[in-house]
Amino acid sequence: MNTVPASAISVIDALTAHVALLDGDGLIVAVNEAWRRFSDDNGSRLPCYGIGSNYVEMLERLATASIDDSSGSSDDQRIAGAVAAGIRSVLAGHSPKFQMEYPCHAPWEQRWFLLTVTPFPSGSNIRIVVSHENITQLKAAEEQAREQGIRLAKSFSSMIEAIALAIEKRDPYTAGHQRQVAALATEIGRIMQLGEEQLFGLHLGATIHDIGKISIPAEILNRPGTLSQPEYAIIRCHCEIGHEILRGIEFPWPIADMVLQHHERLDGSGYPNGLKGDAICLEARIIAVADVFDAIISHRPYRPGRHLNEALRELREGRGKIYDADVIDAGLSFFADVDSEWHRRHRIFQ
Numbered sequence: 001m002n003t004v005p006a007s008a009i010s011v012i013d014a015l016t017a018h019v020a021l022l023d024g025d026g027l028i029v030a031v032n033e034a035w036r037r038f039s040d041d042n043g044s045r046l047p048c049y050g051i052g053s054n055y056v057e058m059l060e061r062l063a064t065a066s067i068d069d070s071s072g073s074s075d076d077q078r079i080a081g082a083v084a085a086g087i088r089s090v091l092a093g094h095s096p097k098f099q100m101e102y103p104c105h106a107p108w109e110q111r112w113f114l115l116t117v118t119p120f121p122s123g124s125n126i127r128i129v130v131s132h133e134n135i136t137q138l139k140a141a142e143e144q145a146r147e148q149g150i151r152l153a154k155s156f157s158s159m160i161e162a163i164a165l166a167i168e169k170r171d172p173y174t175a176g177h178q179r180q181v182a183a184l185a186t187e188i189g190r191i192m193q194l195g196e197e198q199l200f201g202l203h204l205g206a207t208i209h210d211i212g213k214i215s216i217p218a219e220i221l222n223r224p225g226t227l228s229q230p231e232y233a234i235i236r237c238h239c240e241i242g243h244e245i246l247r248g249i250e251f252p253w254p255i256a257d258m259v260l261q262h263h264e265r266l267d268g269s270g271y272p273n274g275l276k277g278d279a280i281c282l283e284a285r286i287i288a289v290a291d292v293f294d295a296i297i298s299h300r301p302y303r304p305g306r307h308l309n310e311a312l313r314e315l316r317e318g319r320g321k322i323y324d325a326d327v328i329d330a331g332l333s334f335f336a337d338v339d340s341e342w343h344r345r346h347r348i349f350q
Contacts, residue, residue: 026056059084182206184290201253212242
C-alpha cells in the first residue's frame with residue numbers, strides 16, 4: 001500500500017467527522033482521529049480501525065447476509081447496500097458525490113449521521129473520501145421545529161374555528177355554507193395535488209371566506225325577496241371588509257387574499273378589484289368554484305336550492321373563461337359523483 005501524504009492526514013485529523021480515505025479498489029488506506037475514537041467508543045472489532053480492509057466489500061457482505069448470519073437488522077442491510085452502491089458509483093466516475101442520512105443508534109442515545117462520499121484530488125493512490133458527520137443535534141432541532149409548527153398550525157386552526165363560530169351565532173346559513181365550501185375546496189386542492197401545508201391553509205381560508213358578512217345587517221342577509229341595488233352593493237363589500245379584518249394577522253398562508261379575491265373572475269368581471277387570470281391567487285380560484293357550486297345547490301332565504309345539473313352546467317360553461325380550467329376539471333371529477341362516499345359523508349346534496 002502506498003504511503004498516504006502527511007498533508008492529507010493532518011487535514012482529516014482536524015475534522016470532527018469520522019473520515020476514511022479509500023483507494024480505487026475500495027480499500028481503506030487511512031482514517032482520522034475522530035474515526036478511531038468512534039471505533040474505540042463503540043466496540044469496533046475491525047483490526048487497525050479497518051485500514052487495509054476493503055470497505056465496499058464489507059458493506060456488500062453485510063447487505064447480502066441473512067439476518068440470522070449478521071448482527072445487524074434489515075435496515076442496516078438496506079443502508080449498507082445503498083452506501084456500497086454509492087461508493088462504487090463515485091469510484092467509477094458516474095456520480096460526482098454521494099450523500100445519505102442514516103440512523104446509527106446506541107443503547108444510550110438516538111444518533112443520526114450524514115454520509116458523504118467525494119472524489120479525492122488526483123496525484124496519489126487515494127481515490128475517494130468517506131465522511132460520517134454526526135447530525136443528531138440538527139435532527140433534534142428539525143424535530144423541535146416540526147413540533148412547533150404543528151402547535152402553531154393548531155393555534156391558527158383554533159383561531160379560525162373561533163371566528164367561524166362567531167359568524168355562526170349571527171348567521172347560521174353563512175357558517176354552514178363556509179364549512180361546506182371549505183370541504184369542497186380542500187377536496188379540489190387534494191385532487192390538484194397541492195401539498196399538505198397549502199391544503200391546510202386553503203381549508204382555513206375557505207372556512208372564513210365570508211367573514212366580512214359579519215358586518216352586514218342581518219335583515220339584508222336573510223331577506224327572502226330580491227335585493228335592491230344599494231343592498232346588493234352592501235353585500236358585495238364583504239370581501240373588502242373581510243380583508244380588513246384579517247390583513248393584520250400574520251398567517252403563513254395568504255388567508256386575507258383568499259377572502260378578498262374569492263369573487264374575482266378570470267376575465268376580470270368579478271369584484272372587488274376586477275383582477276384577471278393569475279393575478280388571482282390559486283386558493284381564491286379554488287374557493288370561487290367551490291363557493292359557486294355550493295351556492296347553487298343550497299337553499300337560500302330567497303330561493304330553494306337548485307338541481308345538481310344546474311351547478312355542473314354553470315361550471316362547465318365558465319371553464320377557462322371566468323373559472324380556472326384546472327380547478328374546474330378537478331371539481332367536476334367528483335362533483336358529479338352523487339353516490340360517492342365523500343358526498344354521503346358531507347351530506348352535500350341533502
